[in-house]
Amino acid sequence: MGVVVRLLPWVLGLLIALMALGPALGPGYVLRYDMVFVPGLSLTTVVAGADGFPRAIPSDAVVAALSMFLPGDVVQSLFLTAVFVLGAAGAFRLAVGLLHGTGPVPVVALAGGAVAGLAYTWNPFVAERLLLGQWAALLGYAGLPWVLAAVVRLAFLPASRGLAGLVGALAPAAVGGFSSVVLSALIAGPRALRRWRDAGLVLLALALVSLPWLLPSLTGGAETDPAGVEAFAARADTPFGTVGSLLLLGGVWNSGAVPPGYGEPVTAAARSLVVAVALLGWVWWSWRTRHAVAVGLSVSAGLGLSIALLGTFAPGVLVSLIDLWPGFGPLRDGQLYVAPFALLQALGLSAAVLWSLGVLRGTEWAPSGEIPGLGRIVTAVFLGLAPVMVLPGLLWGAGGRLEPVEYPSAWQEAQAVVSADERPGAVLVLPWSAYRGLEWSGETVVTLDPATKLFDRRTLWNDDLRIGTPDGGAVSVTGEDTRAREVAALLEPAPKTGLPTVDPGESPEVLGSLGVRYVVVSAPVEGEPLFTADGLSVLVEGRDMLLVEVADRYVDAEPEGGHGLVVLASVITLGTFLWSLIIVARIGSSSMGHSGMR
């Protein structure tokens, strides 16, 4: 391919990123649900982690490492852009490789690739996960086409070269963490299982890129609350029920993460038409080529859909699995596993567009130089842009829902004060609830409390998750930080306010005994002034930020030890990526190329 053709997938991805993210790429931090970036995220604090499942490793660790050189909001923009660029470019190249194979690529094949790139990154799955703030999971999603391409190439390469390419393709999943690796296994498994050697290489590569979170979770005794099965099960976000919603690539558990207008009957019906065309395109291409990838990806998509439906139709099975081993916990968020189906639909729509152009005849391409009829071109362009037409809610920062904000001065001041103190002791975050309704942009945006990541020391916060149910009730999913449970037991926070009910006069002793040096109140609190007892001093006071220091004589804290296992595992994983880079550079071709597809 010429330079222009080589650059085309990446330029397309960049264009899609600009269209989807828009204002989100401006100065400031986009905060929404799980997406929390802070200025100067501390690497040592991230690596030290909490007492529970190391969810933030490695995504937060990579963010923290990059934040040593770049402002936090720039790092966030880079990762959000990478989701669209990597995803679109990967699907583009995979489609061209599968549909056309090696040799000079005709313009129409590039059009097919562009359709696949657009369809893969512009769908309800991406929109809903983005609105849920799960950028790390989306990064893993973006890597899936690369992983599939690398697995296909395993059959044509020596083991070391194949493994190097696969490790490189798994880089986004490595950053994305546990759910991304599970998705990668889902997409690679059916194809790799055709040969024992390939299956072994895939298993080895997945293990090597997972070490930073896998080792601590295996040795840390983390537990998973089965209550999450009901709370995180897929739900209907269209008039077509849960199954129909999942087939359309929606169905996220949180109604607040549905793009504007998506669930309306007209737009949902239009979306279902596009999906039907994509599935017909997939069946047509699979029948035409009988390509092994067609079988493998179909199996992956079927398996993924089955997992997605488990929480809704067979929750007991999932609860039993989690009781058996907490490692099955990631399966609770079922909708995540429609990701392989999204890739299948993207490739299917690409094939449908090529079919509509009439350039694929039987098992051969039309002779080069033949130009499709004008009516066919109009139809193909219309069909190729259909993903945007039926999901306009993703345009321009999901209709303004991804609006960047700056941290208020009181928050920055509190961060600086705590950072300047070298004495040991944790930060306690109140009210005792994980999520806040930030109003910094003028509208209320629900987000994980940024105070949980703002400070460069151990932070104690309530990691229980409370999820509202359609009947007006709520389900509580117990968190995984054992030390947070101890804090709750002693402070006895009130359920309605999240503020401690312990006798104010005794609070310095209680806080100090928990190893707490600072208390942060990161939400507006009405009523009596807090923390007026002797031994407590207010250092920073803002509308939604109160920083209180516990007198040194009460604080019983030791310096936080580093997590040696995480460091060791990270070094091994980084070394693996370095080896992969060297091997790929030596053979002089990208690990993410599409040669050898046919």
Add this chain to the structure above:
Amino acid sequence: MRKEIPVIKVIAACVIGAALAGGATVVATNLATESTATAEPVNETLYNYGDR
């Protein structure tokens, strides 16, 4: 399939297809804007992670 179609006509066909798609997107955007399907939460003291 006809070889004699000039490139300008191919470009025009692409533009027509894109314009039709753009028009459909505008219609869909208006539908989405009028929709109240996704309501942002009202202000309260403690927030749920989300609501089903």
